[in-house]
Amino acid sequence: xxxxxxxETLLLKKIVDALKEIISQSTLDCTETGxxxxxxxxxxxxxxxxxxxxxxxxxxxxxxNVSLGLDLKSLAKVVKSASGDDAVTLTAADxxxxxxxxxxxxxxxxxxxxxxxxxxxxxxxxxxxxxNYACIVQMPSSEFARICRDMSMFSESVVISCTKQGIKxxxxxxxxxxxxxxxxxxxxxxxxxxxxxxxQSFAGRYxxxxxxxxxxxxxxxxxxxxxxxxxxxxxxxxxxxxxxxLAPKVDx
Amino acid sequence: xxxxIDAFFKRx
Numbered sequence: 001x002x003x004x005x006x007x008e009t010l011l012l013k014k015i016v017d018a019l020k021e022i023i024s025q026s027t028l029d030c031t032e033t034g035x036x037x038x039x040x041x042x043x044x045x046x047x048x049x050x051x052x053x054x055x056x057x058x059x060x061x062x063x064x065n066v067s068l069g070l071d072l073k074s075l076a077k078v079v080k081s082a083s084g085d086d087a088v089t090l091t092a093a094d095x096x097x098x099x100x101x102x103x104x105x106x107x108x109x110x111x112x113x114x115x116x117x118x119x120x121x122x123x124x125x126x127x128x129x130x131x132n133y134a135c136i137v138q139m140p141s142s143e144f145a146r147i148c149r150d151m152s153m154f155s156e157s158v159v160i161s162c163t164k165q166g167i168k169x170x171x172x173x174x175x176x177x178x179x180x181x182x183x184x185x186x187x188x189x190x191x192x193x194x195x196x197x198x199x200q201s202f203a204g205r206y207x208x209x210x211x212x213x214x215x216x217x218x219x220x221x222x223x224x225x226x227x228x229x230x231x232x233x234x235x236x237x238x239x240x241x242x243x244x245x246l247a248p249k250v251d252x
Numbered sequence: 253x254x255x256x257i258d259a260f261f262k263r264x
Contacts, residue, residue: 043256045255046257125263127262127264129261229260250255
């Protein structure tokens with residue numbers, strides 16, 4: 001049996017918002033160490049991985065591993081009906097065909113229970129190898145969101161170049177071109193670690209979708225290495241993360 | 253050309 005209580009529905013809302021634009025259905029795997037989710041988007045261009053350790057919950061109990069096949073649009077509707085500061089408890093039996101979500105207002109004067117039908121998803125899991133990234137850049141998540149938004153006005157593709165001097169985002173389209181450069185700051189809000197310089201091209205539409213996770217974290221980590229997918233990671237406090245992997249584009 | 257993500261990661 002699973003019983004997991006978030007002190008605030010707001011966290012669950014932010015997580016659902018960060019997932020639902022990129023995947024429509026996914027399996028949430030619950031074990032005694034926490035919750036994990038991994039899914040590719042429909043086009044198999046990107047992959048999203050969520051991890052929440054038990055420390056992120058006000059209460060967490062999972063006697064046996066449970067896999068919950070979720071329709072994220074439905075889950076979004078349910079969490080939307082709750083207030084951000086409500087507590088929410090997720091409950092599922094061992095071989096559950098439904099997930100119970102119980103919301104409780106701050107002063108416990110209002111409770112709302114929802115049963116969500118679970119899906120029987122036959123989902124592949126991919127093994128993500130440990131990677132020594134050539135470039136690791138950390139910046140405010142709001143800055144990254146702004147850059148992705150601005151780049152996508154110019155072109156479908158965004159070129160990311162990273163050297164010891166800084167990280168550069170470029171887009172080149174019918175309207176013209178855009179270049180945004182960031183360098184390491186003494187304030188420490190932007191850090192750039194470079195073993196070897198790299199230039200790769202990515203679909204801006206996906207980068208933009210990843211920035212739906214911005215409310216989850218003030219910081220974002222961008223990791224690049226030759227001929228491997230880009231990693232964009234949003235930490236969730238110190239007990240979890242949401243990671244997006246995006247396959248690079250290659251010249252025809 | 254857009255590559256696929258599953259070309260990089262092995263199925264478990």
